[in-house]
Amino acid sequence: MHRIADIERRLHHGMPLSSIVAAVDVVEEDKLFRVSVELPGAEAKDIEVSVSDHTLVVKAAKKNDREEQAQSYYLREREYGSFERFIEMPIGVDPDKIAAQFANGVLTIELAKTPEAVRKHKRIPVEGK
Template sequence: MSNLVNTERNGLRRRANYSTFPSLSSWMSDILGSDINTLMTSNFNTGMTLPATNIKETDDAYMVEVAIPGMKKEDFDIEIDQNILTISNEQEFEDSEEKESYTRREFGYSSFKRSFTLPETADDEKISANYENGILAIEIPKREEAKQKPARRIDIK
């Protein structure tokens, strides 16, 4: 009994060839193209997590709220470069304990980096940030000419 069957790949139906084995290149493509990235990254902790982020727009500004509890405002790096707002954090920690018969040493590293392209209506000279109760709040004011003006009535002469 053969385990070779007709398969579908990239929307094309391939007919099984019972007389030959798959070529080395197709075999490598099947292996490397399938789950190699998942296999390699699923068993390793990269130390990188992305915090939850809310973005909202008001008449006068854009608000970015990032949930990052348990840190201090000094732990964050906020930069603007070529109209891209980047929020990042890196932390290293080490804990050790030495006793007569053993030494315990634990260490770790964590980081994140989030980048956002600012809209053309943003006034990047007036951006402000505040960190309180685990929420990093960044206010990005709109340029004066981009703010929505209230409707007004025009009298007919």
């Protein structure tokens, strides 16, 4: 079964395509994997998340047009860029139970594990002498 170290290694195979460089974090929890992608300046309508053959695909586009005019100057800035990242999903992810939310510039994707992939966890008490 692939674990968190395998996912982190696979993240390096994705590449930014233009001016957007996005930090990606993957955390394994008991019942799911949580992927966080920082996409400052992007809007939810410009983000696409899909699954294709055990690969999670995240695409985003950013368009920023700023215009400022004062008595002594005129400023117009345009910033465009795109981002695309391919993340191979670990074995045990239920492709029908993937959810994505975008808030405050961060895309959060939850990849639910299948019941078979959920680790059985039992806490062992530690006795002191």
